[in-house]
Amino acid sequence: MLDLIAYHLLVHMTASRANRIRLRYAEDGEKQQLNFIRHKAWEIAYHHIYNQNEIKDYFLGNSKEGRTWSFIPIQHELNIICEVDDIVAAYASFGWTPDDKGELKSLYVLPQFWNQGIGTQLWNHITDLCHKEQVKSIDIWVLENARSSEFYLSKGCIKVDQGDYYIGEHLETALCYRWSQKDST
DSSP: OHHHHHHHHHHHHHHHHHHHEEEEEOOTTOHHHHHHHHHHHHHHHTTTTSOHHHHHHHHHTOSOEEESSOOOOOSEEEEEEEEETTEEEEEEEEEEOTTSEEEEEEEEEOGGGTTSSHHHHHHHHHHHHHHHHTOOEEEEEEETTSTHHHHHHHTTOEEEEEEEEEETTEEEEEEEEEEEHHHHO
């Protein structure tokens, strides 16, 4: 009987949490809020990669950023926001080309909302959009030593390339993962 009660409680908690989460497209004027989310996520997610001063200087624009790869030329670009209880908790920046190749430029979740399925909801929305718009693949560049590598591998992405990413004099290896519709079906 206790298991049945626990099950009904879990179903109720899951249903009520689902009602609290809303995905929407970013509006003009929200860039500063999205940058805040990115900054807070970097402070925690990359604390073992960059020191606090490197992160601070980067977000103040005092450090040069560079990479050995080029972003694909996006024709259709979307910023998708995830709100939890009317708080902007996460966002993803995604786009695709006329030849149906996609790139996820960013997916960041405020640290206090980590491990609640928000990143997965954004990811699922993006892959559903890919199916609808017939986007064949998504490339995602991440730092090799970042937790996000595990996230994208768990979503069926495969490593297809690597390059160098630097902030100031700090050089890190970056990996390119690819999701494709044929691999996800």
